[in-house]
Amino acid sequence: MGQNRTYAFFKGNFVPLEEANVNIMNNAFMYGTAVFEGVRGYWNERKEEMYVFRLREHFERMNDSMKIMHMELKYSVDEMCDIVIELLRRNAPRVDTYIRPSAYKAGQKVGPSLEGSPTDFCVFTVAFGDYFHGSPGLNVQISSWRRVEDNAIPARAKIVGAYANTALAKTDALLSGFDECIVLSENGHVSEGSAMNLFMVKRGQLITTPSTENILEGITRSSIMEFAEAEFGLKAVCRQIDRSELYIADELFFCGTGAQIAPIISVDKRRVGSGVTGPVTEKVRDLYISICRGEEPKYNKWLTPVYAGQKAEISAQKNPRAGSTAR
Numbered sequence: 001m002g003q004n005r006t007y008a009f010f011k012g013n014f015v016p017l018e019e020a021n022v023n024i025m026n027n028a029f030m031y032g033t034a035v036f037e038g039v040r041g042y043w044n045e046r047k048e049e050m051y052v053f054r055l056r057e058h059f060e061r062m063n064d065s066m067k068i069m070h071m072e073l074k075y076s077v078d079e080m081c082d083i084v085i086e087l088l089r090r091n092a093p094r095v096d097t098y099i100r101p102s103a104y105k106a107g108q109k110v111g112p113s114l115e116g117s118p119t120d121f122c123v124f125t126v127a128f129g130d131y132f133h134g135s136p137g138l139n140v141q142i143s144s145w146r147r148v149e150d151n152a153i154p155a156r157a158k159i160v161g162a163y164a165n166t167a168l169a170k171t172d173a174l175l176s177g178f179d180e181c182i183v184l185s186e187n188g189h190v191s192e193g194s195a196m197n198l199f200m201v202k203r204g205q206l207i208t209t210p211s212t213e214n215i216l217e218g219i220t221r222s223s224i225m226e227f228a229e230a231e232f233g234l235k236a237v238c239r240q241i242d243r244s245e246l247y248i249a250d251e252l253f254f255c256g257t258g259a260q261i262a263p264i265i266s267v268d269k270r271r272v273g274s275g276v277t278g279p280v281t282e283k284v285r286d287l288y289i290s291i292c293r294g295e296e297p298k299y300n301k302w303l304t305p306v307y308a309g310q311k312a313e314i315s316a317q318k319n320p321r322a323g324s325t326a327r
Helices: 027-031 055-068 077-091 160-175 219-232 243-247 279-292 297-302 307-318 320-326
Strands: 007-010 013-016 034-036 039-044 049-053 097-105 119-127 138-146 180-184 190-193 197-202 205-208 251-256 260-267 303-305
Touching (some): 055 077, 055 219, 077 119, 138 160, 197 243, 205 219
Antiparallel strands (some): 007 013, 049 303, 097 119, 180 190, 251 260
16 A cells, blocks of 8 residues: 555455556446445545545445446445545645546446446545646636536436536536536526536525526535535525526626635626626535534534544554454
C-alpha cells in the first residue's frame, strides 16, 4: 500500500488503478448499462480528517438505480460503505476527493438486453476541487435539449447511458459561451441543470422542482431542504417552475455533489436579482460547506470519518487492554 500508488476496487479486490480495466465487449461499455454514484470526501486540515458526506444515502440510492436496471450485487449497503472507507485509507488522500462507485452489466455479448448479464461493482477515487473552478457566479442558458423522460430513461436513476443527454446539453452551453445550462422537461417546465438540481428564491421563499419533473432526487437537495428549514426557517416548496420564472427570480442556485452550491447570476443573458450571489444562496452555501467539513457537530450524523477508525485500530493494537475496553 505505497503512498505513490493509487488503488481501485475492481472484481472483488483492491488493485492498482491502472489494472482496473474492462473488456471492450463489456455490456456496460457497449450500451451504457451501468449505474453510479458521485460521492465527496472533504479534507479537514485542522482535524487531519477526511469526512465522506452521506455515504450510506448514496448507496441506498444506487440500490434503487440497480432495481430499475435489473441488477443484483453480492454486497450490502454496509459492505459497500466499508469498501469505500478501506479504499480511501489505502489511497490516503489529504485533499478533497471524489469517490465514484459503479455497478455495471459485465456480460460480454452483442445485444443490449439486461437479462442474463452478471452485475459487477467497482470504485475509484480522485482528487476533486470545485466543479466550477471557484466561479463567483454562473451565466447559464436554457438548453434546447429536453431532459430524458421517466418512460424513456428514468432520470431518478443514475444510469450511465442517460448522461449522453447531459453531455449534449452541457456541451452546447459551453460552445455558446455559457458556464452551464438549465434543462426543461418535455412538458416545458424547469427540470434541473445538466447534472445538478436547482433552487429558486422568490420573495423569501425557497422553491425547487418536484421529482415528477424528471430530476435526479438529489442527496444535496434533500440535505438543503432539511437544514434550510431547521437553521433559517426556510421551508422549501416543491412545485413546477415555468421558464419565465427564472428570469424574474430573486436568486437561483444549482446544488449537487459535484456542483456543491453554485450561484446563478444570469439566465439567457438576463440578470438574476442583483447579478451577484444572493444572501440566501450565500448562507446556504456557507453552512453546507461547513457541515461537509465536519465543523457543525449537529450534522455529524451525515458524515463518515475515514481516518478516525484507523487511528483507533492502531491505538488498540499498541495497547490491547485499551482496545478490549473500547470494544
